[in-house]
Structure formats: C-alpha cells, structure tokens
Amino acid sequence: MRNPNVPESLDGWAILHRMFRLNRRGWDALGAEQQRAIEREAVDLFAGLARDPDTDLGLAQLLGHKGDLMLTHYARSFDALGEMQARVDKLALRDYLEPLESYVSILELGLYEFTAKIHAELRDRGLKPHSEAWNAAFDAMLDEQAHEPRNAARLFARIPQRRYACFYPMNKKRDGADNWYATPYDERAKMMLEHGKIGRSFHGHVTQVISGSIGFDDWEWGVDLYADDPLVFKKLVYAMRFDEASARFGEFGRFWTGMQFSVAQLGVFLAGAASPALLADDAAQPALR
Ligand code: 76R
Numbered sequence: 001m002r003n004p005n006v007p008e009s010l011d012g013w014a015i016l017h018r019m020f021r022l023n024r025r026g027w028d029a030l031g032a033e034q035q036r037a038i039e040r041e042a043v044d045l046f047a048g049l050a051r052d053p054d055t056d057l058g059l060a061q062l063l064g065h066k067g068d069l070m071l072t073h074y075a076r077s078f079d080a081l082g083e084m085q086a087r088v089d090k091l092a093l094r095d096y097l098e099p100l101e102s103y104v105s106i107l108e109l110g111l112y113e114f115t116a117k118i119h120a121e122l123r124d125r126g127l128k129p130h131s132e133a134w135n136a137a138f139d140a141m142l143d144e145q146a147h148e149p150r151n152a153a154r155l156f157a158r159i160p161q162r163r164y165a166c167f168y169p170m171n172k173k174r175d176g177a178d179n180w181y182a183t184p185y186d187e188r189a190k191m192m193l194e195h196g197k198i199g200r201s202f203h204g205h206v207t208q209v210i211s212g213s214i215g216f217d218d219w220e221w222g223v224d225l226y227a228d229d230p231l232v233f234k235k236l237v238y239a240m241r242f243d244e245a246s247a248r249f250g251e252f253g254r255f256w257t258g259m260q261f262s263v264a265q266l267g268v269f270l271a272g273a274a275s276p277a278l279l280a281d282d283a284a285q286p287a288l289r
Helices: 024-028 032-051 078-089 092-096 112-124 132-147 149-155 185-200 231-241 263-271
Strands: 008-022 055-062 069-075 097-111 164-172 207-212 221-227 250-252 256-261
Touching (some): 069 078, 097 112, 112 132
Antiparallel strands (some): 055 069
C-alpha cells in the first residue's frame, strides 16, 4: 500500500461545505411569528452542532451571486456528515435556502518531509519494504506523528473564529511537463518546503485549513482561509501564485468569500438589515432551550 512516491498525510475532520441562496422575498413575505419559529428551530440545531465536541459548524454570509450562506460542517465521519446534511434539510428554513454548491473533503496535514524520513529510517533499520515488521514500524511512526500534540490539535481544531472566510478548491496540474504527479518526490518535497515558507511569512495573519478531496469531490483539495482582514487573502494568494507549486502546478476552482457570523446572529442574517456579526465566544452560542 505504501509507495515512497506518495506523501503520507494525517487526516482529521470530515468536512462538508454547503452554499445556499436565500430566497429573501419568500422569507420577507412570512409573518414575524412564523419567521421566529423557523429561526428558533434552525438556531437550536446549529447551536448544538457548533458546541458538540464531535462536530462543528461555521456560518458565513457570502458576497456575490454564488451564494448567500455557506455552512461549513465538521464531523468525525462521513456518516455523521450525512446525518447533519439530513438534519439541515429537515429544517423548515430549508424551504427558503436553495442549495447551489457543496464540497466534501477531509482535513489533512501533508507529510512530505516526514514520509521520506520514514522510508529512509526503515531502510536504515534493514526492514524489508512491505514486510509485516516494516508495515508495523511505518504505522507506529505515523501514529506517533498523529498523536504529537501540535498535530493532534490541528487535526481536530475548531473552525477558526476569524471574521473573514474564503474557500476554494484546487488541483495540482497533470499537463505535459507540468505534471505534479509525474514529478520526482524530492522535487515535490522541495516545492512544498518553499510553499510552507511563503505560507509561514503570513503566520498569525491567516489561518489555513487544507482538506483533501481526491476520491470524494471534483477537485483535489479544498482551501479554507480565515483572517481578520480580507486583504490578507489577496496578498497571500497573490504571493503563492509566484511560488512554483502554485505557479506551475496550481489549478483553481471558484472562490467563495464572506463574513463568518455566530449562530446567535442567524436572525440578523435572515432579516437582512445589517451584516450578522461574529461575536466573542461566550456570547456566540445562545442557550439551548
Ligand atoms: O501544514 C503546514 O503548515 C506545513 C506546511 C504546509 C503544507 C504541507 C502548508 C503551509 N501547506 C501545506 C500543504 Mn498550504 N496552502 C495552499 C493554498 O492559492 C494557492 O496558490 C494555494 C492555496 C494556500 C493559500 C496555502 C496557505 N497547501 C498544502 C496543500 C497540499 C499539497 C500536497 O500535498 O501536494 C495544498 C493544496 C495547499 C494549498 N499553506 C501553508 C498556506 C499557509 C498560509 C501555510 C503556512 C501555515 C503556517 O505555518 O502558518
């Protein structure tokens, strides 16, 4: 199963992004009492998902015509994501939310350097590749990485509570001389190291969540960026375009950009009079009735 050409990854949350259009005319035509009941039902579900240690939910008001609302679901399994999808679809609010797009992926930490280290170390130990002992030693080294506190925390981190969010899917190109997958491991590892360096120069200004979607969805990765200032997205993504991994190999899907808001602000979002806010943690979750 393990191939020295394939970088290993550590895998965390199962992620489902859903983009909806709000039928504002339809919503506005409802009576206040009915609006309140529909809103309360949705807030109850959303608040539960946002505070459960086994799930998380992010809400974002999107800019532009590609959607009005983005829900970002985190769960421990695809099964749990399926349950959440169905529970959202059972809400009365769904009569006013039209699904436009969705994206399925699993949060990943790429291990370019570490994979090479495992292969080298097992070779040095004289283990026969793919033997039982080799496999067991491989598993143990990966497992150790997954339990390393910094990695463990990132694999199941909560959705970053930063006001601005940007999501886009991407591929690594497979086109003639620019075929990422036909590029030797060492060259890819070197490019990823450079990529990480550029990324780290934005450390503190942006929180990125990379999720893998090969085998699940139409693109190969999902990129979620979170920042306190949207200009950071423009600067970061621009800087990345000059980095070889993106310049030569990056192919991008559509971008969704918007403002994260707290569950307790759903009513503000639905009313449409002001942009719903991202509140400080303690105020963010309404008490469950
Ligand atoms: O996880 C880590 O922080 C280690 C280094 C690292 C890896 C392995 C890293 C750092 N990234 C990794 C993997 Mn990234 N990243 C993107 C994009 O718009 C574009 O051009 C590309 C979209 C951005 C903006 C970004 C930001 N990264 C990946 C992968 C998997 C590739 C593979 O396995 O082949 C993709 C698709 C990808 C894409 N990256 C960082 C950032 C930032 C800001 C960092 C530094 C994080 C920090 O240390 O603060």
